[in-house]
Amino acid sequence: MYQAIVIDDEKWVVKSLIATIKNQDYFEITTEFYDGLSGLEYIRIHQPALAFVDVRLPGMGGLEILQAAHAEGLSTLFIMISGHAEFAYAQKAMFHNAIGYCLKPFSRSELMDSMQKAYQLLQEQELKKFLWKSSQTFFILSILFLPTNLCR
Numbered sequence: 001m002y003q004a005i006v007i008d009d010e011k012w013v014v015k016s017l018i019a020t021i022k023n024q025d026y027f028e029i030t031t032e033f034y035d036g037l038s039g040l041e042y043i044r045i046h047q048p049a050l051a052f053v054d055v056r057l058p059g060m061g062g063l064e065i066l067q068a069a070h071a072e073g074l075s076t077l078f079i080m081i082s083g084h085a086e087f088a089y090a091q092k093a094m095f096h097n098a099i100g101y102c103l104k105p106f107s108r109s110e111l112m113d114s115m116q117k118a119y120q121l122l123q124e125q126e127l128k129k130f131l132w133k134s135s136q137t138f139f140i141l142s143i144l145f146l147p148t149n150l151c152r
Helices: 011-020 034-046 063-071 089-095 106-144
Strands: 002-007 029-032 052-056 077-082 100-103
Touching: 002 011, 002 034, 002 106, 011 029, 011 100, 011 106, 029 034, 029 106, 034 052, 034 063, 034 106, 052 063, 077 089, 077 106, 089 100, 100 106
Parallel strands: 002 029, 002 052, 052 077, 077 100
Antiparallel strands: none
16 A cells, blocks of 8 residues: 555545545555645655645645646655636646546545556556566676676
8 A cells, every 4th residue: 555645724624535535455644734835845755655735725835836846856646636626727737747636525436536547657657667677687687697608
């Protein structure tokens, strides 16, 4: 199970999201933040697999968090959460690599779809890392164990 965090300034929204996604096998919500600056600092240090981030937050908005994470090359995936069904917000979020945009009040199926997408992306990243390391190991071993008559 991957680590996820929630960044939203309304405690009831955080609790609602956690209750909505309980009993699934993809992500465990490990930490909650109620302002954007604290959430971004945590992401920088701990790089959780996934962050649910509200668009409007005190200190730093969700879109600004996405911009900063994207600019810094952080590996955390983002699902934006918002009470605003404005296309411009969703478009900006997707431009900065958000993998989902879920509206409040939350729909379990909408959240699960976004979480499944995040899970698949994380699984693909792990497979790529494994294949890269395996190919490096194979290359090194093939050089070390080349027949000596080929090296002349």
